[in-house]
Amino acid sequence: MERIIITGALGQIGTELTLKLREKYGDENVLPTDIKEPESDELKGKPFEILDVRDKTRMDEIVEDFKPDTIMHMAALLSATCEKNPQFAWDINMGGLVNALETARERDLKFFTPSSIGAFGPSTPKENTPQVTIQRPTTMYGVNKVSGELLCDYYHEKFGVDTRGVRFPGLISHVKEPGGGTTDYAVEIFFEAIRNGQYTSFIDKNTNMDMMYMDDAIEAIIKLMEADASNLEHRNAFNVTAMSINPEMVANEIKKHIPDFKLFYDVDPVRQGIAESWPNAIDATEAERQWGFAPQYDLEKMTVTMLEAIRNK
Template identity: 50%
Template structure:
């Protein structure tokens, strides 16, 4: 990769991906695109990802050879407007794939644990298994994986993807996902507020700290193509926990932290359909995936960074 375009650069992943990729490739070689451009960023452009012509013009102008398509309506938000979720999630991806076909670009687009449904194995969910998601978000992710494979097999577009678990970030707030509680609770704990958790106390889900997520994105994109068997939809994970375990671990560090449960029926149903944990053996074998952050290290860093930011 020499010239990179991040579509959806203002989102939870894009905000941090932009910083890290510019450290590696130089500021002028990483173009940040979103619905609103950043006036303080000389290499930020305004782009509606649904406008294929505008995307094509940007790719041509900046001689882009790798597109990170991060545009999506997340799980809980998507259930409130399924038609809009499908339109945005699939429209942005198809535009990226078509423009990549035109200009011979690599494409990354994130999949998710939401691609699995209630009939998939719950523990150590394998790379290859039944995938019958019960949310429009999950349906989009499965379709996206299939479309990435199709464009690779049919047109030679070098499309790649990982199935992200819940992502925990200390720099940007999440945007309507089922795993958001694992970020929101830190803000409450640091500010001394009681946290109201919408997820059942014993509901296990895979999680990952954002630095590991950025590493996964980059490491997969620079991996040589030959070993990539499951190129569109690698299971990746770093940790698995339930809310009660996370809150108790935070309380050991912030003794005043309090919480209670007020279950959101929609998030309860969605999270119950997802795996408790993933088997990421294929990612480890095919491109060397190896997370650096475990639960305790993540908690310590989240509290440290947010305390400096909020207090």
Template identity: 60%
Template sequence: MKTILVTGSMGQIGSELVPRLRRIYGEDHVIATDIRPPDKEQGPYVQLDVTDRRAFYDTAKRYGADSILHLAALLSARAERDPLLAWEINMGGLLNALETARELNAQLFTPSSIGVFGPDAPKDRTPQVTVQRPVTMYGVNKVAGELLCQYYFLKYGVDTRGLRFPGLISHTAPPGGGTTDYAVDIYFAAARHGGYESYIAAGTFMDFMYMPDAVEAVIQLMEADPSGLVHRNAYNVTAMSADPEMLAAEIRKHIPDFRLHYRVDPLKQRIAESWPDSLDTTAAENEWGFRPRFTLEKMTEEMLAFAGGRNPPEDGPRGNSP
């Protein structure tokens, strides 16, 4: 990657990925875009609606982008509440990204999700290749996106790459309407209020990953030798599987009086129950060396430090080496 265009740069992933990319490749070589005006001073930035194909292409061409990291999307719970808008943004935006990459001969990364697996897929150590029958619009979008990226690779030779992310936990940007957002909220509520009311039921296991690991996985995949990439558009990646009680138990190691209550959201609970409990990441490990650094214990320690306004501990893995 030399000049990188990032869509959805102010979202949960982009907020941490863009600064990391700029530290590696240089500020002027990373063009951040989002549909909103920038909320702070930063490097090169363009306000961009990804559903506008001409504007998408013109922006990438103007900056000479040879890599496009297409992050703009409507997430699971929001997509379920407005499925037509989700299709327009998630599929229309991706198609515009693919066409731009094809015309400019650029690499393209776009994230997929555990949402591609419906209730018929194996729940434990869900395989890299298995049945995909999602029951949400978000999941349908992501399955279609994986297939569309594979089509552009096979038909046009576009260097498309992608990761099936689990729930991503970050202290930098607020959650964006995903089913797994409770695993971010719980840390801030713990640090600031000493308790949390979960909309996901006890015993509901989902996979999670701390954002520094997710950011490094994107960069590592994009820099990987293409000759070794077999499942290039849909690698399972994860770091841990947990339910609300496990997160609470780790939090209580730091805040012994932490209180966890439940008010289950039927929509989000239904979505969560359709997803895997854990993923098999063997393909990512073997094909490009994927290895997460953060455990639940280390992630909890950092998240509570940031949520409480403190600097995180300096010892242990930081997840920020190239």
């Protein structure tokens, strides 16, 4: 990679991905895009373009002007948001993906887009979920993600596009607060622990889900994109994870630093239903074997980092 365009650059992953790529490749070689202007001081005053990913003409104009060799397509609506407006979710998640893939095909660009553990469903094995397994999701978000995995495989096999991707678990960050995901409790709980000393979880106490600290997620993207293509057998849906946790586990770790922290529950049936359709713990062996995936943060280290960073804010 030398010149990179990022769609959805103000989203959950895109903001931190932009900063890390600019640090590595230079401000002039990384062009973030989104449907609104950046508010973050770190992104203001630097190259940025407005782009609705449904607008293929505008996407082509930006690509023609910037001349990238890589597209990182991060623009998407998250799980709970998709359930509120499934048709709109399809338009954004799938329409935008097709436009970005077509752009990559037409201009011979390397391509990355993330999938998710949401691509699994109730009939998927819950424990040690394999790289290749049954995928019958019951949410629009999940349907989008499975469709996206297959579409990226198709563009690689049919047109030779160098497509790559991972199935992200819940991502935890202190930089950007949550935006409509089922795993959002695992971010909110840290902010509320600092602000109020308590948190009311919308996910039930014994509900395990895979999670990863955002720094590990960003490193995974870059490592996969820099990997030798000849080593990649699966390409567009590598299982990645760092920990399988539930709200009680997070609360207990927080209490080591904030002893009076209290956790309550008011379970949201929609998001709880989504969580229960996902695996409890997935197997990331193939990502480790094929391109050296190796997360650095466990729950203990992540908790210390999150609480310190939020206090400093």
